[in-house]
Amino acid sequence: MKLRTPIVATLGAILLAALLFQVLQRQLSQASFAFGAHPEVLDRLSGSLDDQKRLAELDPERAAEYRERFDRIESTLHRLQVLERSRADLVARSEALGLTLFALCLLVVAGGLVWRQTNRERRLERLRESLGRLAEGRPVLDTGESGRGVLGRIAAMIEETSRRMAGDRQRLAMLENLSAWQEAARRHAHEMRSPITGLRLELARLGNTLQKNPRATAAEIDEFLDGARQELDRLTEFTHRFSSFARLPRPKLQRVDLSSLLAELAEIYQDAWDNLSLQCVTSGPAFVNIDRDMMRQVLVNLWDNSSAAAAPGSVSVTLEVRCLDHEVQVDVADDGPGIAAQVSDSLFQPYTTTRNVGEGMGLGLAISKKILLDHGGDLRLVSSSTGGATFQLTLPPPEPEAPSARSTE
Amino acid sequence: MRPLLYRVPPSSVLPRRPATRGFWGLCLILCLGSSLAADPPRLSRSNEECVLLSQLPEILDDPEIERHLQTGLTTHFRFELALNRKASLARTTIQIRYELWEEQFQVTTFRTPDSTTRRTLADPADLRGWWSDLEVPLCAAALAHDPPPALRVRLQVVPFSAAEQRETQRWFAESVRSSRTAESESKDRLERSESSLDRVFDGLLSTSIRRRPMVHLEWTLRLEKAPRP
Numbered sequence: 235m236k237l238r239t240p241i242v243a244t245l246g247a248i249l250l251a252a253l254l255f256q257v258l259q260r261q262l263s264q265a266s267f268a269f270g271a272h273p274e275v276l277d278r279l280s281g282s283l284d285d286q287k288r289l290a291e292l293d294p295e296r297a298a299e300y301r302e303r304f305d306r307i308e309s310t311l312h313r314l315q316v317l318e319r320s321r322a323d324l325v326a327r328s329e330a331l332g333l334t335l336f337a338l339c340l341l342v343v344a345g346g347l348v349w350r351q352t353n354r355e356r357r358l359e360r361l362r363e364s365l366g367r368l369a370e371g372r373p374v375l376d377t378g379e380s381g382r383g384v385l386g387r388i389a390a391m392i393e394e395t396s397r398r399m400a401g402d403r404q405r406l407a408m409l410e411n412l413s414a415w416q417e418a419a420r421r422h423a424h425e426m427r428s429p430i431t432g433l434r435l436e437l438a439r440l441g442n443t444l445q446k447n448p449r450a451t452a453a454e455i456d457e458f459l460d461g462a463r464q465e466l467d468r469l470t471e472f473t474h475r476f477s478s479f480a481r482l483p484r485p486k487l488q489r490v491d492l493s494s495l496l497a498e499l500a501e502i503y504q505d506a507w508d509n510l511s512l513q514c515v516t517s518g519p520a521f522v523n524i525d526r527d528m529m530r531q532v533l534v535n536l537w538d539n540s541s542a543a544a545a546p547g548s549v550s551v552t553l554e555v556r557c558l559d560h561e562v563q564v565d566v567a568d569d570g571p572g573i574a575a576q577v578s579d580s581l582f583q584p585y586t587t588t589r590n591v592g593e594g595m596g597l598g599l600a601i602s603k604k605i606l607l608d609h610g611g612d613l614r615l616v617s618s619s620t621g622g623a624t625f626q627l628t629l630p631p632p633e634p635e636a637p638s639a640r641s642t643e
Numbered sequence: 644m645r646p647l648l649y650r651v652p653p654s655s656v657l658p659r660r661p662a663t664r665g666f667w668g669l670c671l672i673l674c675l676g677s678s679l680a681a682d683p684p685r686l687s688r689s690n691e692e693c694v695l696l697s698q699l700p701e702i703l704d705d706p707e708i709e710r711h712l713q714t715g716l717t718t719h720f721r722f723e724l725a726l727n728r729k730a731s732l733a734r735t736t737i738q739i740r741y742e743l744w745e746e747q748f749q750v751t752t753f754r755t756p757d758s759t760t761r762r763t764l765a766d767p768a769d770l771r772g773w774w775s776d777l778e779v780p781l782c783a784a785a786l787a788h789d790p791p792p793a794l795r796v797r798l799q800v801v802p803f804s805a806a807e808q809r810e811t812q813r814w815f816a817e818s819v820r821s822s823r824t825a826e827s828e829s830k831d832r833l834e835r836s837e838s839s840l841d842r843v844f845d846g847l848l849s850t851s852i853r854r855r856p857m858v859h860l861e862w863t864l865r866l867e868k869a870p871r872p
Contacts, residue, residue, distance in 0.1 A: 283743055301744065304744055308715060308744075309810075311715070312714075312716055312803075312811075313810065313815075315716055315803075316802075316803050316807055316808065316811040316852060319802050319855075320811075320853065323852065323853060324848065324852065327847060327848055327850075328851075331844060331847055331848070
């Protein structure tokens with residue numbers, strides 16, 4: 235808070251006002267104290283003393299009375315004479331008192347102004363912080379500002395805006411949630427409808443066959459049952475995938491050289507897809523704490539997506555490991571058809587897929603991102619073009635104090 | 644021997660304002676100094692522990708002091724013997740009060756609290772004569788053995804006594820208070836009651852009525868063996 239300028243200005247104003255006050259006061263106080271011991275008053279009192287003495291001489295019977303009067307007048311005269319002798323001190327003291335009082339008043343006023351300015355700065359700072367929180371999307375239910383005036387009204391507006399934003403955010407989240415549930419319901423209904431329809435058809439065919447030919451052979455019946463079993467297998471596969479997404483376990487971390495792991499996996503899965511070839515580029519060991527199986531699941535999922543996107547054409551996938559100060563990065567780049575821009579925004583959301591209906595649930599990338607997030611890292615699409623897609627996996631570096639393997643619950 | 648210093652301490656001898664008054668006061672002191680410079684008092688040994696200050700400057704001839712003596716206020720002439728500027732060896736006070744009714748001067752000398760002498764002088768001429776013959780005794784045990792060859796002597800003329808100071812302070816405070824009460828007679832009862840702040844101000848103002856020396860003279864005098872005839 236820049237208080238130096240107002241404080242200096244206020245002190246300067248106080249000094250100037252005190253100086254003017256002192257000049258004015260001096261003019262007034264000199265005159266007022268001069269009245270008290272005016273020479274004429276002293277002369278009159280002295281004359282009165284002489285009168286009392288003369289009266290006592292003229293009227294000796296009342297001499298005591300005149301003497302008493304004389305003493306009283308003498309006493310008053312002496313007080314005034316002492317006052318006259320001390321007049322300069324009295325004037326100086328009264329001026330000092332007046333100036334002190336005036337300076338105190340000014341100081342109180344200045345203190346009040348400084349306090350008010352400080353208070354206003356503090357309130358403004360609170361409002362600035364509240365606005366900053368609001369700009370970051372964080373709720374500001376109470377700015378801590380309850381005063382009246384412009385700042386109080388601004389604070390009330392900030393709180394009201396925050397409340398409305400919170401309400402809108404809640405409604406939006408609810409709508410998104412509903413939308414996700416609708417999408418999930420649509421996907422589930424679709425995934426379940428096909429095998430159920432197939433199963434119903436197989437059962438209808440079996441019924442028709444048994445109606446026409448009650449003595450159908452076991453071989454003929456098994457033909458229908460095989461069809462029904464296939465549909466049931468599809469249902470089982472669906473529920474398996476769905477439950478694996480719903481109950482994704484926590485990673486069991488262990489210290490692993492990621493370069494070696496990637497090279498090993500690339501060699502193992504080199505022939506897993508007919509149209510996909512794998513290359514691994516490493517520059518030395520890159521130790522990270524990861525769950526090996528989960529990392530394998532992520533990579534297999536990415537490679538499977540590359541293969542499916544490029545089919546029936548072939549695709550080449552390159553793995554490149556980089557060790558940075560704050561993280562370890564793995565780029566998984568293919569030279570396939572890339573990912574359309576309209577899909578890339580929602581690529582990691584569940585049930586997002588570019589495959590044909592029935593060929594995939596769109597859970598793979600969502601599961602992969604969740605695995606990386608559980609590792610303290612992330613999975614991002616860093617480039618997507620007709621020249622291919624590049625996914626980047628980031629993982630935190632292992633802590634130097636804990637070189638041995640550890641696991642989380 | 645020339646007086647070491649005829650001075651008016653800036654904050655104690657002369658009123659500070661108005662400036663013209665200070666100027667004239669300074670002129671008075673300078674005139675006194677120049678008139679007395681040629682004839683400083685003499686300091687001679689009286690007995691083992693006492694010295695006598697004699698041939699005092701004729702400050703009673705000064706018009707202002709002469710006028711002041713006739714006001715009837717109790718004027719104090721404080722004589723002080725010292726080794727240096729601060730430490731005081733001995734002190735003698737002479738109090739002169741002009742009785743306005745009797746029209747005579749009452750002179751009291753206080754050498755020690757137990758040693759007080761009084762005398763009455765009829766008129767200013769007697770007073771001046773008494774002053775010119777005055778020998779002020781200044782006694783201190785330190786003078787008994789190997790006294791220093793030169794001593795400082797101070798003379799302060801204080802215009803009124805401590806009792807007159809107290810009485811005037813009381814009277815002043817009461818006057819201010821009674822005028823304030825009279826002003827607030829028509830006002831609310833709460834306002835009429837005197838606040839502690841008023842009392843503080845009254846006290847501060849009335850205590851500025853203080854005894855300040857009218858004249859302050861100071862010499863460094865050589866101690867003579869015996870008083871001159």
